[in-house]
Amino acid sequence: MSERKVRVRFAPSPTGALHIGGVRTALYNYLFARQNDGDLIFRIEDTDSNRFVPGAEEYILESFKWLGIKFDEGVSFGGNYGPYRQSERREIYKKYVQILLDNGSAYIAFDTPEELNAKREEIKNFQYDASTRMQMRNSLTMSKEEVEQLIADGKQYVVRFKIEPNMEVHVNDIIRGDVVINSSILDDKVLFKSADELPTYHLANIVDDHLMEVTHVIRGEEWLPSAPLHVLLYRAFGWEDSMPRFAHLPLLLKPEGNGKLSKRDGDRLGFPVFPLEWHDPKTGEISSGYRESGYLPEAVINFLALLGWNPGTEQEILSMDELIKLFNLEHCSKSGARFDYEKAKWFNHEYILMKDNEEIADMFIPVLKEHGVEAPREMVVKVIGMMKDRVSFIKDLWDTCKFFFVAPTEYDEKTRKKRWKEDSAKCMTELADLLESLDDFSLEHQEEVVMKWIEEKGYGTGNIMNAFRLTLVGEGKGPHMFDISSVLGKEETINRMRRAIDVLK
Numbered sequence: 423m424s425e426r427k428v429r430v431r432f433a434p435s436p437t438g439a440l441h442i443g444g445v446r447t448a449l450y451n452y453l454f455a456r457q458n459d460g461d462l463i464f465r466i467e468d469t470d471s472n473r474f475v476p477g478a479e480e481y482i483l484e485s486f487k488w489l490g491i492k493f494d495e496g497v498s499f500g501g502n503y504g505p506y507r508q509s510e511r512r513e514i515y516k517k518y519v520q521i522l523l524d525n526g527s528a529y530i531a532f533d534t535p536e537e538l539n540a541k542r543e544e545i546k547n548f549q550y551d552a553s554t555r556m557q558m559r560n561s562l563t564m565s566k567e568e569v570e571q572l573i574a575d576g577k578q579y580v581v582r583f584k585i586e587p588n589m590e591v592h593v594n595d596i597i598r599g600d601v602v603i604n605s606s607i608l609d610d611k612v613l614f615k616s617a618d619e620l621p622t623y624h625l626a627n628i629v630d631d632h633l634m635e636v637t638h639v640i641r642g643e644e645w646l647p648s649a650p651l652h653v654l655l656y657r658a659f660g661w662e663d664s665m666p667r668f669a670h671l672p673l674l675l676k677p678e679g680n681g682k683l684s685k686r687d688g689d690r691l692g693f694p695v696f697p698l699e700w701h702d703p704k705t706g707e708i709s710s711g712y713r714e715s716g717y718l719p720e721a722v723i724n725f726l727a728l729l730g731w732n733p734g735t736e737q738e739i740l741s742m743d744e745l746i747k748l749f750n751l752e753h754c755s756k757s758g759a760r761f762d763y764e765k766a767k768w769f770n771h772e773y774i775l776m777k778d779n780e781e782i783a784d785m786f787i788p789v790l791k792e793h794g795v796e797a798p799r800e801m802v803v804k805v806i807g808m809m810k811d812r813v814s815f816i817k818d819l820w821d822t823c824k825f826f827f828v829a830p831t832e833y834d835e836k837t838r839k840k841r842w843k844e845d846s847a848k849c850m851t852e853l854a855d856l857l858e859s860l861d862d863f864s865l866e867h868q869e870e871v872v873m874k875w876i877e878e879k880g881y882g883t884g885n886i887m888n889a890f891r892l893t894l895v896g897e898g899k900g901p902h903m904f905d906i907s908s909v910l911g912k913e914e915t916i917n918r919m920r921r922a923i924d925v926l927k
């Protein structure tokens with residue numbers, strides 16, 4: 423095959439929210455396009471008007487914007503091969519349907535749903551194919567005049583692909599190798615319906631891939647059964663020479679590993695299967711999204727990239743640029759990829775650790791506001807630096823760090839029983855007086871002075887620190903004590919201590 427510019431496409435049908443498996447398909451197409459200096463096309467396959475869901479196209483576009491997957495051409499991006507929405511390409515498809523009718527690769531069929539049902543009753547495992555087509559009402563069994571008359575009368579018909587039986591069909595798949603089937607298992611697929619004057623998925627998909635000069639079809643495994651039919655269609659059009667290479671990606675499996683990951687698994691186990699929150703316009707149902715659940719887009723990309731592919735090394739943290747460099751279809755696995763949700767959280771945690779504290783502050787300040795907290799930015803950034811290694815989500819910083827921003831009003835009963843001793847009120851009063859006398863309230867200075875005081879008085883460090891913690895935090899958790907007191911500042915530290923002594927004594 424001559425050297426063509428790599429052109430790949432992501433071609434969703436706008437039937438609802440985009441499943442996370444679809445996001446992975448788009449990502450692999452994106453990585454492949456970038457790596458090969460090729461083009462990535464965004465095509466909308468909306469020839470099945472019954473399944474059209476308003477808002478789905480916008481949802482899909484917004485998902486990719488959030489994730490940083492960029493398209494070079496297509497719906498909303500423009501380009502020289504448009505229109506890119508299949509419902510706007512009717513006239514084009516009609517022309518190609520005619521070519522197949524003219525060269526004998528397709529025929530017109532008038533069988534009504536009732537007639538087809540009757541046949542199904544009559545013949546076990548009925549399939550519309552070489553073994554049955556001559557018993558049906560179609561242009562192969564009727565005279566030309568009869569066919570023309572029925573069309574002139576406005577009778578509805580479909581165009582079917584005439585599949586020759588008993589031929590070996592080879593699908594040369596980059597991931598799966600040579601996949602061979604016998605054409606007899608295929609039925610004479612409907613390619614076009616007069617009712618809405620629209621082609622079916624198969625015809626539109628092949629015609630568009632050809633006209634848009636697509637070089638590689640990278641898509642989910644669920645489309646593998648359609649691939650032999652697609653190969654035969656290329657052949658029927660005489661386009662074998664420019665036929666794209668296929669790569670069918672492994673399925674995403676349930677966390678337990680048995681069967682395909684579904685939305686119900688997400689509901690059952692409490693994780694999103696959609697990139698963004700989705701409001702179903704028909705049922706009103708709301709499904710959670712990765713974005714709204716607090717995931718960083720970089721983490722989602724990294725997580726998805728490794729579901730069905732690996733770089734051949736142990737490296738797990740990969741930026742988009744690294745993925746573009748390292749990705750290759752040959753390293754994609756044939757077998758399904760188990761969806762490990764805990765791993766998604768782990769990636770998010772790792773990306774939070776790598777992220778700049780200032781950037782995290784931008785995301786955390788709105789969370790603080792929601793809880794009615796207005797804190798100096800500088801303090802927020804410090805707290806984040808101290809606490810981010812304890813969370814997997816930015817929103818979880820609230821629960822982990824709220825004691826920095828809101829003084830305790832209650833003191834945990836269990837901690838109090840264990841940590842607040844007979845002499846605690848006395849010791850804390852002394853400590854509060856000592857801290858109040860300091861001009862330098864830096865972490866280092868506090869530590870030095872307090873440790874000396876403990877030693878001189880012969881107090882136990884553990885006892886002092888535990889009681890000190892209870893006064894500032896209200897319970898037994900949190901980072902190093904002087905980290906807390908230095909962030910809180912002198913005034914707030916002393917206030918908290920005096921109030922606690924008052925309540926607890």
Ligand code: GLU
Pocket residue numbers: 433434435467627640641645
């Ligand atoms: N419209 C199909 C889908 O929804 C496209 C399949 C393909 O990539 O050929 O996934």
